[in-house]
Amino acid sequence: MLHLCTGTVVAAAVPLGTITVLDPPQGARAVVTWAAVAAFTTVLTVTLVAIGRSFLTQREGASPLGRWSIAVIILTGLGVAGTFAVLLLPDAATGSALAGLRPPAGCDQDPTQPGCRTDRSLPGFDRIIAWLGTGQLLLLIAIGATARSGRRGGAAPAAAALLIALAAAWCHGWLPTAPPSPVMMWQFALPLLALAGIGLLLPRTRPTTVKQPLEPHTDLAWRGQAPAVIAGSGWLLCLAYSNGVLYWFTNRLNDGDTPDGRSLVFLPTPVTWAGLTFAAALLMLALVAIRAAVLFHQLRRREYAQLSARGGRLSAHDLRRARDVSTHQALHRLVGEHALRLTGWYAAAMAVLAVLGCAAVLARPLPLDGTDGPAVVTKAVANVGDALLGWLPVAVAAVGLLVYRKNTIRRSVGVIWDVGTFWPRAAHPLAPPSYAERAVPELLTRTAGLIALAEPDPRRVDGIILSGHSQGTVICTAVILQMPNRWRHRIWFFSYGCQLTRLYGRIFPAYFGPDRLPVLAEALTRPGGGTRWTNFWRDTDPLGWPVTAGERDIAVTDPEALHPSDGEVADPPIRSHSGYPEAAEFQRERSRVAWLLRRAVPSPRRGLG
Helix, strand or coil, X not given: CHHHHHHHHHHHHHHHHHHHHHCCCCCHHHHHHHHHHHHHHHHHHHHHHHHCCHHHXXXXXXXXXXXXXXHHHHXXXXXXXXHHHHHHCCCCCCCCCHHHHCCCCCCCCCCCCCCCCCCCCCCCXXXXXXXXXXXXXXXXXXXXXXXXXXXXXXXXHXXXXXXXXXXXXXXXXXXXXXXXXXXXXXXXXXXXXHHHHHHHHCXXXXXXXXXXXXXXXXXXXXXXXXXXXXXXXXXXXHHHHHHHHHHHHHHHHHHHCCCCCCCCCCCCHHHHHHHHHHHHHHHHHHHHHHHHHHHHHHHHHHHHHHHHHXXXXXXXXXXXXXXXHHHHHHHHHHHHHHHHHHHHHHHHHHHHHHHHHHHHHHHCXXXXXXXXXXXXXXXXXXXXXXXXXXXXXXXXXXXXXXXXXXXXHHHHXXXXXXXXXXXXCCCXXXXXXXXXXXXXXXXXXXXXXXXXXXXXXXXXXXXXXXXXXXXXXXXXXXXXXXXXXXXXXXXXXXXXXCCCCCCHHHHCHHHHCCCCHHHHHHHCECCCCCECEEEEXXXXXXXXXXXXXXXXXXXXCCCCXXXXXXXXXXXXXXXXXXXXXXXXXXXXXXXXXXXXXXXXXXXXXCCCC
């Protein structure tokens, strides 16, 4: 509800602001205009206060906003009705009609006549986009600072937002007793946005008992600013896609340009700046990709040297297979040891780029005019960035089509989709629902139902092996932590392709970090000692790593050999992230655990539904 109302308010603010600039409100128009502005401001204030409170994530009972929910809906409706009323009221004598934005007749045939080359963009539209992006950046900084340092981290972004508002009022002459500002707005924006960023550098809020990482490369990712990195990635992708759609439509509308090559439809200045920023972001991404490729090559060469030395004299076939194996092992180490660090570098570069971009759009003029070298280079880069932005929606649509045709792309998109839709959320009603809200209770009910069966029931089991692969390990962890203690001692946890340490534990430390995995291990501890948790991993699996919190960490050999054996013709496959249950180590451990649980786990096909 808050999401939809806030989006409606932002969309309605654009025409309301344009009309206000074109025709300053007077009389009855002023009453309606400022009443709509007050309603919109109240909705945004309630939203900002509500999203900062923990009760918003409440999933049961009445709406946590109570009567404010009805108030927000009514205020949004009144504001939209007021906007329509202002648009329908006749223009005042002192104002400028919307018809004045239209070019004179005949400009498409003779663009040199007076009035054809005048800028006729919506008044205030560029400024609205610029301030909207700046406000979103400040909120993003506040998210990262609060996640790292608690509420005290939000003080710097809040102070910077207040100072930016005062600076804007000074620059526009809205302060009655202050002289005109000798400094441009963008010159205020840069140091004030840097001031907001101080909140990201404050000491991290730590619990009373600090535990060391479980193993190497399990420390906190991105200095505790994972929420800001994740939210910032979504924000930047949203901006890129939205600007790309706008550029694409503008380019289509400009197919019939005037005879002198002048465009009929012009992009807003912030969109042109977005093209320049997008080109710089792609250049940084290329540099990070080059660094990743260099690391991958070094790791593969190192792994290949170890395989060659370990195998003694190898045939040409075995050497080729060793190269294939070393490729998977290098990818395993690249993802587990370097991927988050490279992502952090890119996120830091994008944060600096976002600050510079906001200062640039607040400056408004775009340095594309002139014949000197910097102006020519800037214009060329901006044109390339705008063209790439225009192709971005086409590329997204192409990926959507390839999902149905290519199994590799479908699996890659499925992995991203699983991770992105796992976490429950209280906002964005248009997003796909969280499958964890259904999968976790269903698995919990299924497990508890089998354990709680009466003794004479033939379906009753003495123990259950809860087996989770990849994202399934996260689901199983959530299930085990919600179980009563009387049921946990009859559960044995198998995890393979496990991401709890190198990825989830570093990005979401409050749920899977070094302080949480021991809690899971303690929940699975047997009365006589030992932990009912076995983890399987491969050094060729890019998404599976050891978990020292469990009882046993079993390294699964992959491939079984470099050449065919036992009368086979084909080489043993490199299973990487799949096929763990087919491994000999897995089957031996399953037999051992089944013996410890005293009764084999029945198949779901034996009349169990």
